[in-house]
Amino acid sequence: MRIDLHCHSTASDGTDTPAELVRNAAAAGLDVVALTDHDTTRGYAEAIAALPAGLTLVTGAELSCRLDGISMHMLAYLFDPEEPALFAERELVRDDRVPRARAMVAKLQELDVPITWEQVARIAGDGSVGRPHVATALVELGVVPTVNDAFTGSWLADGARAYVPKHETDPFEALRLIKGAGGVAVFAHPAASKRGRTVPESVIAELAAAGLDGIEIDHMDHEPATRARLRGLATELGLLGTGSSDYHGSCKTCVLGEYTTDPEVYAEITRRATGAFPVPGTGGA
Numbered sequence: 001m002r003i004d005l006h007c008h009s010t011a012s013d014g015t016d017t018p019a020e021l022v023r024n025a026a027a028a029g030l031d032v033v034a035l036t037d038h039d040t041t042r043g044y045a046e047a048i049a050a051l052p053a054g055l056t057l058v059t060g061a062e063l064s065c066r067l068d069g070i071s072m073h074m075l076a077y078l079f080d081p082e083e084p085a086l087f088a089e090r091e092l093v094r095d096d097r098v099p100r101a102r103a104m105v106a107k108l109q110e111l112d113v114p115i116t117w118e119q120v121a122r123i124a125g126d127g128s129v130g131r132p133h134v135a136t137a138l139v140e141l142g143v144v145p146t147v148n149d150a151f152t153g154s155w156l157a158d159g160a161r162a163y164v165p166k167h168e169t170d171p172f173e174a175l176r177l178i179k180g181a182g183g184v185a186v187f188a189h190p191a192a193s194k195r196g197r198t199v200p201e202s203v204i205a206e207l208a209a210a211g212l213d214g215i216e217i218d219h220m221d222h223e224p225a226t227r228a229r230l231r232g233l234a235t236e237l238g239l240l241g242t243g244s245s246d247y248h249g250s251c252k253t254c255v256l257g258e259y260t261t262d263p264e265v266y267a268e269i270t271r272r273a274t275g276a277f278p279v280p281g282t283g284g285a
Helices: 018-027 044-050 084-095 097-110 117-124 131-140 171-180 201-209 224-237 263-272
Strands: 003-007 032-035 056-067 070-077 184-187 214-218 240-243
Touching (some): 003 070, 003 263, 018 032, 056 084, 084 171, 097 117, 117 131, 201 224
Parallel strands (some): 032 056
16 A cells, blocks of 8 residues: 655645645555645545545644744644634634735845735635745745745745744644544654754654654655654654655645555554544545
């Protein structure tokens, strides 16, 4: 089985619609794909309706968190999307995205970048607007060559010249909410230092003690030595170790199935979840 547990669609900041994502996942030879858009579940219905036979969909979300000024992302799998407490927190984060993006545009304009809110809104479309949409605008304007180049200290990285903070959940609170909604929690790309500061391993140990289920190990932002270190940490703390592409479509270089999750780990994730179940494909629309 080939299992990719971290993918994005146009419901947040990917370039594939949810329907295109599941069709592309099947074409890439995946058996299981997770839809983990940022702080939203709006892509579920379209993805399920288009799900090809032979492909299983894991519903999820990537929750925006922050601890001691450090940005963190928590992957929540197979939770009840209607559970009130987690739903309310996701809405708080989503509602802060537009004013935050507008503020980043204003900062860039002060830096003499000819960006406009209309340009960013066009790029975001119906998705949850975020930094990748602003980064794409910078690529369109020729300010940077790629989206990844926009996430630097010069532009949009944490604390950079055009960075603006947003409402983000305390990760321990996120764990409580995910568990309360019957979900499984995996800390996304915990050592992705290219993106900015990362939390120390002592925090991962505290999260494990608080109910964290796993950490994402095999990821494009983790070097081989980092993956080996994280694998040892997961074993030490009794955490599941996942692998995922963090696919965003054409706006990033990663491809579907670039990194995958062991079938035994996937089986344990589905065993622990009580909020929802994986959805088997029946042919799609």
